[in-house]
Amino acid sequence: MPLQQGSARTRQRTVLLVGIVVLLAALVLAVVLASLLTHGKHEVSPQMLKWKDRGTTKNLQEVILGRCYNYITAQYPELGDKDCLKIWESLKDAFIYKNPCNITSEDYQPLMELASHPIPCNKSLFWSKTSDLVHRYTKSNQNFLTLEDTLLGYMADRVSWCGDPSAPGINYESCPKRSECESNPGSVFWKMASKMFAEAACGVVQVMLNGSVEAGAFRSSSIFGSIEVFNLNPDKVSEVHIWLMQDIGGPQSESCSGHSIQRLISILEERNFKIICEDNYRPVHLLQCVHNPDHTDCRLCTNSS
Numbered sequence: 001m002p003l004q005q006g007s008a009r010t011r012q013r014t015v016l017l018v019g020i021v022v023l024l025a026a027l028v029l030a031v032v033l034a035s036l037l038t039h040g041k042h043e044v045s046p047q048m049l050k051w052k053d054r055g056t057t058k059n060l061q062e063v064i065l066g067r068c069y070n071y072i073t074a075q076y077p078e079l080g081d082k083d084c085l086k087i088w089e090s091l092k093d094a095f096i097y098k099n100p101c102n103i104t105s106e107d108y109q110p111l112m113e114l115a116s117h118p119i120p121c122n123k124s125l126f127w128s129k130t131s132d133l134v135h136r137y138t139k140s141n142q143n144f145l146t147l148e149d150t151l152l153g154y155m156a157d158r159v160s161w162c163g164d165p166s167a168p169g170i171n172y173e174s175c176p177k178r179s180e181c182e183s184n185p186g187s188v189f190w191k192m193a194s195k196m197f198a199e200a201a202c203g204v205v206q207v208m209l210n211g212s213v214e215a216g217a218f219r220s221s222s223i224f225g226s227i228e229v230f231n232l233n234p235d236k237v238s239e240v241h242i243w244l245m246q247d248i249g250g251p252q253s254e255s256c257s258g259h260s261i262q263r264l265i266s267i268l269e270e271r272n273f274k275i276i277c278e279d280n281y282r283p284v285h286l287l288q289c290v291h292n293p294d295h296t297d298c299r300l301c302t303n304s305s
Contacts, residue, residue, distance in 0.1 A: 051100070051174035053186075056161045058172065064088050067155045079117055079151065087114050087155075094185070097169035100162035101181035103188045112192055115152045119145060121203030128224040129210035129217070130245060137208070137284050144206065147197045156193070161185055194223050198231035204239045205232065208284065209261075212247040216260030229267060239274045243281035248292040255279050 057063060068084035090111040095103060125144040127134040138144050147153040162175035162185045176184040207224065209217040219225050232240070244261060246252050254260060256277035268275050289298035 051162075051171075051176040052180060053175045053177045054160050055172045055174045056170050057159045060159065060161055060170075061088060061092070063159060064091060064155050068151070071151050071154050076117075076151075082117075082151065083114070087111065090114055091155075091161075094189075095161055095163040095170075097165055098163040099165055100171065100176050100184050103183050103185050105188060105192055108189055108192050112152070112196055115155070116196060116200075117151060119150065119197070119200045119202075122205075123203075124197070124201035124205045126198070126205065126207040126224050126228050127209070128207070128219065128222045129213050130208045133245060133284065133288065134208045137287055140287060141283070147194060150193075150197065152193045153197075156189060190223065191227055194227045195231050198228040199233060201232055202236040204241060205237050206241045206243060208243045208245060208281075210247075211244045211254045211258075211279070212251050214251070214253050217244055217254045217258065218260040218264040220263075225264075229264070230271075232271070232273070234272045237273060239276065240268055242275065242277040243284060244277060244279050245284055245288070246280060248288050248295050248297045250297075 065084055065088050068082070068087055072079045072082050072084070094107040094111055098107070123143060123145045125134065125138060125146050127146060134146055135148060138146055138149050148157045160175055162171050163169055164171040175186065178184065178187045211217050242256070242261065242264070244254065244256055256279050261277060265275050265277065289295070292298055
């Protein structure tokens with residue numbers, strides 16, 4: 001009898017141990033499956049992580065706030081009533097946790113209203129394919145302002161941002177290029193800011209174009225050609241001065257009589273603007289020559305003997 005009880009207990013223990021082992025195996029299997037499923041979802045969900053442009057700028061909040069405070073305290077203290085914290089929050093709200101291909105102008109409207117400020121007449125300077133030169137010029141000549149010299153443009157210049165529907169709501173790995181989707185955070189922002197900058201222009205406005213671009217100095221697909229030209233107000237703008245700058249050493253692809261410039265002039269004339277076009281506007285040309293003083297294109301004076 002005791003022998004039978006002992007063997008019964010042994011069987012119970014064995015069954016119990018087998019049950020525990022099976023239970024543990026089932027738990028391990030469940031954890032592995034859950035992990036594989038979660039990993040699979042992570043791979044599929046963000047196409048967000050696989051865009052072709054650089055991701056959100058590291059420390060974006062600090063960069064935007066720092067630039068905003070610098071602009072309204074050191075550069076333009078007359079704008080001291082601007083609330084940089086609110087400006088940052090409205091920028092963040094425009095894209096955080098959102099699909100970076102579904103951004104709308106409504107997303108940015110609060111930011112545009114908070115950060116906008118008047119542009120003095122005769123100071124607006126537009127540009128296309130002359131980024132480095134035009135900004136060297138506005139740094140040396142405070143009489144002109146590009147979009148990047150306004151509060152909005154100054155904060156956002158060379159900075160990148162985009163959202164992601166999953167946590168943490170911001171994609172630091174990659175953001176979509178315009179060729180991947182039109183309604184991405186950067187494209188929508190710059191289109192809106194450019195439109196507002198053009199609408200604010202008054203008096204004489206300037207545009208600096210690149211006469212060394214083979215495809216033509218004026219391009220209908222550019223921000224200037226597709227947005228800014230058509231948002232200049234003929235009731236506020238008296239003249240448009242075109243500065244057609246060629247690179248030192250060329251090539252000299254186009255002058256004021258070139259095809260693309262004539263197309264721009266006809267668009268402006270249809271909208272009742274007066275136009276002046278100047279090849280290699282001298283003050284800007286002199287700035288080009290600061291970097292290339294010995295080049296033959298920069299020999300502005302000859303010794304008379």
